[in-house]
Amino acid sequence: MTQDAHKLLLDIGNTCTKISYWSPESRTVFSQVETLPTIADSAENWADRLVHTAEKWQLAPADFSDILGCSVVPDLIPLINSASELAFGRSACFAPDTLPVPFDNISEIPDNVGPDRLVAAYGARHLLDAENIIICDFGTATTLDAVSGNRFLGGVICPGMRTSARALSSDTARLPELSLNLESPDFFFGYKTEDSLNQGFIFGFAALAEGLIERFEKELGTRAAVVATGGLAKRVADVCPKLRSIHATLTLEGLVFAQMTASRQS
Secondary structure, three states, X not given: OOOOOEEEEEEEOOOEEEEXXXXXXXXXXXXXXXXXXXXXOOHHHHHHHHHHHHHHOOXXXXXXXXEEEEEOOOOHHHHHHHHHHHHHOOOOEEEOOOOXXXXXXXXXXXXXXXXXXXXXXXXXHHHOOOOEEEEEEEOOEEEXXXXXXXXXXXXXXXXXXXXXXXXXXXXXXXXXXXXXXXXXXXXXXXXOHHHHHHHHHHHHXXXXXXXXXXXXXXXXXXXXXXXXXXXXXXHHHOOXXXXXXXXXXXXXXXXXXXXXXXXXXX
């Protein structure tokens, strides 16, 4: 195993965990992302999942030099570290505690910023050639954050689309579950309940993003590059002209950039 070997990447969310890897040959994050449910299982079972995922890519545990992670579920970090030791013979480095994210985080309480937000913003900082950037993440929660230069300025946290859809379906007697799919990107008045719901959610969250982006740019005092990420980013971007750039692996890429920066500075 060389220093320039593969890096296993873990983005542990509240409902699902995304797993991919950085390849030393292409020097990019593999576009195929495995998604597993985020569950508090045993370290042995998680180790088996990680090894099985690597085997899908025809990679063995010895092919990985680093295990890099980001988790919004703090209680899972010791579990995943134990699983990493079982599977790869080393603990994972989790942002920002054991994997520093070299941002000037000017939030009032920097430690309270979700590591996923910070890492995604750092990924955007390195991927986009722009001084000012707005990151829109359509995950369990919908978040928008601003970056200016090497400063993480903070942002807003809104309800997530799927979270809101589940709440609406469970708290109403006659509304069906939503597919969150549109037959067409063209807006029309919904004559069926299903159409009304899907139109309302997709176009509603697009309007939310557009309105907040305008307010962000007003606060920044200038136009900004905008990047979208998260599981539902493409569905919203299809009807939201302000979301021209989509990076599905933004958080995973941010982990790699943070680790590379830390290596250069050490």
